[in-house]
Amino acid sequence: MTTEQMTPSRAVRGSFPHPVQHRVSILATVLSAALLSACGGGGGDDVASAAVSGSMDGTSLAKTTTGFVPRPTTPTVLTPLPANNPAAIVAGPTVTDFEIENQGLAQANVPFTFGQIVAQGQMAATEGLAARLPDGTLIRLQADVKATHADGSVRHVVVSGILPNLAVGQIAKIELVKTSASEKSTLTPQDLATSGLTSDVVLTYEGVQYTASLADALASPKPVQWLSGPVVNEWIVSTPLKDAAGIEHPLLTASFAVRWYAGLSKQARVDVIVENTKTFKAGARNQRYDVNVNVGGRSIFSKSQMTHYHHSRWHQSAWWDGARTPSIHVRPNTAYLIASKAISNYDQSIEINEGSLASMGKQITATNTGPMTIGPVVAYMATTGGRGDIGPLPVWTVSYLLSKDMRARNAMMAAADGSGTWSIHMRDEKTGFPLRVDNTAYKNLSTHMNLAHKGPLPVPRCAQNNNSLCGTPYTSDTAHQPSMAYLPYLLTGDYYYLEELQFWAASNPLGTDAGNSGNGKGLVRWQQVRGQAWSLRTLGHAAYITPDSHTLKDYFVKQVDNNLDFYHATYVTGNPNQLGVYDGSGSGAFKVNASAPWQDDFLTWSFGYLAELGFDKAQPIMQWKAKYPVGRMTTPGFCWIQASAYFMEFRPSAKEPIFSDLATMHQFNFGGDSILNESKKLKHPQGLKYIDQPCASQAQSDWIRAAAKEHWNPGRMTGFSGSPLGYPANMQPALAVAANSGIANAAQAWTVFTGRNDKQNYGNGPQWGIVPR
Numbered sequence: 001m002t003t004e005q006m007t008p009s010r011a012v013r014g015s016f017p018h019p020v021q022h023r024v025s026i027l028a029t030v031l032s033a034a035l036l037s038a039c040g041g042g043g044g045d046d047v048a049s050a051a052v053s054g055s056m057d058g059t060s061l062a063k064t065t066t067g068f069v070p071r072p073t074t075p076t077v078l079t080p081l082p083a084n085n086p087a088a089i090v091a092g093p094t095v096t097d098f099e100i101e102n103q104g105l106a107q108a109n110v111p112f113t114f115g116q117i118v119a120q121g122q123m124a125a126t127e128g129l130a131a132r133l134p135d136g137t138l139i140r141l142q143a144d145v146k147a148t149h150a151d152g153s154v155r156h157v158v159v160s161g162i163l164p165n166l167a168v169g170q171i172a173k174i175e176l177v178k179t180s181a182s183e184k185s186t187l188t189p190q191d192l193a194t195s196g197l198t199s200d201v202v203l204t205y206e207g208v209q210y211t212a213s214l215a216d217a218l219a220s221p222k223p224v225q226w227l228s229g230p231v232v233n234e235w236i237v238s239t240p241l242k243d244a245a246g247i248e249h250p251l252l253t254a255s256f257a258v259r260w261y262a263g264l265s266k267q268a269r270v271d272v273i274v275e276n277t278k279t280f281k282a283g284a285r286n287q288r289y290d291v292n293v294n295v296g297g298r299s300i301f302s303k304s305q306m307t308h309y310h311h312s313r314w315h316q317s318a319w320w321d322g323a324r325t326p327s328i329h330v331r332p333n334t335a336y337l338i339a340s341k342a343i344s345n346y347d348q349s350i351e352i353n354e355g356s357l358a359s360m361g362k363q364i365t366a367t368n369t370g371p372m373t374i375g376p377v378v379a380y381m382a383t384t385g386g387r388g389d390i391g392p393l394p395v396w397t398v399s400y401l402l403s404k405d406m407r408a409r410n411a412m413m414a415a416a417d418g419s420g421t422w423s424i425h426m427r428d429e430k431t432g433f434p435l436r437v438d439n440t441a442y443k444n445l446s447t448h449m450n451l452a453h454k455g456p457l458p459v460p461r462c463a464q465n466n467n468s469l470c471g472t473p474y475t476s477d478t479a480h481q482p483s484m485a486y487l488p489y490l491l492t493g494d495y496y497y498l499e500e501l502q503f504w505a506a507s508n509p510l511g512t513d514a515g516n517s518g519n520g521k522g523l524v525r526w527q528q529v530r531g532q533a534w535s536l537r538t539l540g541h542a543a544y545i546t547p548d549s550h551t552l553k554d555y556f557v558k559q560v561d562n563n564l565d566f567y568h569a570t571y572v573t574g575n576p577n578q579l580g581v582y583d584g585s586g587s588g589a590f591k592v593n594a595s596a597p598w599q600d601d602f603l604t605w606s607f608g609y610l611a612e613l614g615f616d617k618a619q620p621i622m623q624w625k626a627k628y629p630v631g632r633m634t635t636p637g638f639c640w641i642q643a644s645a646y647f648m649e650f651r652p653s654a655k656e657p658i659f660s661d662l663a664t665m666h667q668f669n670f671g672g673d674s675i676l677n678e679s680k681k682l683k684h685p686q687g688l689k690y691i692d693q694p695c696a697s698q699a700q701s702d703w704i705r706a707a708a709k710e711h712w713n714p715g716r717m718t719g720f721s722g723s724p725l726g727y728p729a730n731m732q733p734a735l736a737v738a739a740n741s742g743i744a745n746a747a748q749a750w751t752v753f754t755g756r757n758d759k760q761n762y763g764n765g766p767q768w769g770i771v772p773r
Helices: 189-193 214-218 334-339 354-363 395-403 406-421 486-492 495-510 529-545 553-571 597-612 618-625 627-634 662-670 698-708 727-739 746-754
Strands: 094-102 107-117 127-132 138-140 142-148 154-166 171-180 199-205 208-213 224-227 233-242 248-260 268-276 287-295 298-308 312-319 328-331 674-677 680-683
Touching: 094 107, 094 154, 107 328, 107 486, 127 154, 138 154, 142 224, 142 529, 154 171, 154 529, 189 214, 189 233, 199 248, 199 268, 208 214, 208 248, 214 233, 214 248, 268 287, 268 298, 287 312, 298 312, 312 406, 334 395, 354 395, 354 406, 395 406, 406 486, 406 495, 486 495, 486 529, 495 529, 495 553, 529 553, 529 597, 553 597, 553 618, 597 618, 597 627, 597 727, 618 627, 627 727, 627 746, 662 674, 674 698, 680 698, 727 746
Parallel strands: none
Antiparallel strands: 094 171, 094 328, 107 154, 127 138, 127 171, 142 154, 199 208, 199 287, 208 233, 224 233, 233 248, 248 268, 268 312, 287 298, 674 680
């Protein structure tokens, strides 16, 4: 397993191979020598390679120690880099804290690397970081700044260091404090090439052997330097797969992301990536091959006759010296992460049930992890019904944040690794980056294969127009798309997950005629309302967290801006309906006369979340949009019991105007002889009308009880109220962001909602458990 945000107005331009990075000086400690190195790693490498250490089931999470306990052995004395001589550390204010948990035997000189969100205004890009250990010792860290806030302060930084000792079962709580910065490293890929580290991937395809080696990749003229400093250097280098005659495979490519801790002997993590992602190369198709991946002279992965789906990719990582693989878990400060607004305000009082965590642990098996597998994600994304991967964040991600349990983290990372398996990955061979379409040449591109008769031809194009060559059991769908890579990148700082997020964000607008998505503007107005919500979330994540100097930073920021301009012009300054309901207005959108309120609530949350991420144009859109969930809970004449109904019409017909008020809309939907309740038609056996029963009363409860022939308490909302996946749960994030919006009656709506009867237990699934800030 292995590795990702910015406000709209702050896009630092430049070519990605030279990231805007804040370099921090050496690991200086009051110990006898400078301790150099860092790890962390991928998917689980900062989880310390849980699969390698045998801790995939998370059983090593016992909190046996909370302080720093020195080992009795003497730490190894390291020779510092020339530019990294130990110096006194002047500690400034504390930024936040984190924990490092030992998941194996006692360890010394433990390298670690992780991603850290920093709240706006708290750390300047010219400052560095140090770690204050539980015993008060200070060690210098390396801080590679990736993204900054609109005011220029640090937003996302990759932090690396060397922990002197970790006792068995220890959980060391460490403070991040500000200090002075240091220079970047002078090491180069050529230094790595002479270090003795080897790695290669060997594929046998249709009887021909193709090889890609780290040595060849390091000779590439365009390496991407991801980390640079006195603790660790990381380069991403790519190379073709070639046969014995030097002929390149037409579709498959390989790359190596090497995280090298030069101050520690044979301490490097190698992430090997194999791709079938060429966008414009003719003959796109699945590839079937035998594969073997080697790192440090040993095989870390092999498989016979593996099918590699078109426009997908996979990766495997391992440490140079497998016997010295760090066995740690870097645990984030969830309260700080939530307070930064990088993620929504999940209710931190939720206690995740052991049964739910145990189920996640059992979900992750040898058969659903590894290349061309998808972990716990549903293979056919368009599958309907409530499930764990749908929501602002998936159930395993939120469960991990609230519990720090490795079983939830393993599920989260398996999903992040598996996100490469879907056939949505289009890499532009000319630039080397995920495809962008904001230019004359590409603005009319589409991935919709029904548009093959139009020009330019859609991409990806299956060989010979024969879809049997491109069959895959994994189907993507924006209306049910999980967030798979955002938090894994944010927490690990791994480049692989950054690109996963970018691939998904880049692909989401393209499944239609290019005109519907604005000919390169990335508009999502044509999708289902829930598809718009999840696509905006993913796009917002990519714009927020992509490094400032990355080629795609401005692209994603501009696409967010394009979408917000559309919604603002259509619903705020245009001719907005008074209900706040999304009705499909606007050129290129699809007008509707009814919708599922719970889907509409997803869109309300997405605008509120974009506003929290710093996209200011989302705020007035959210204030208009929030009127709909708030009004359903507070409008006289609209019974809030039905605010979470499965389906409601907001105009009498497609040719008639939208209702002017919610009371009229309620009468239209619930004033007849029968009502639609939890997707079932209900009619009272004695002919009594539902609309005549007082809201939230015993009489109303008796009506539903008689019509549905099931128990129904007064004050219970419709839509599977007791389920953490029910429609009231789906509504909660919308009401939470509305409560912070400043619009009328929002606080009252939240009070009514939280006072309802028969509420869900989010301990069984917390992905909708968002509360007001």
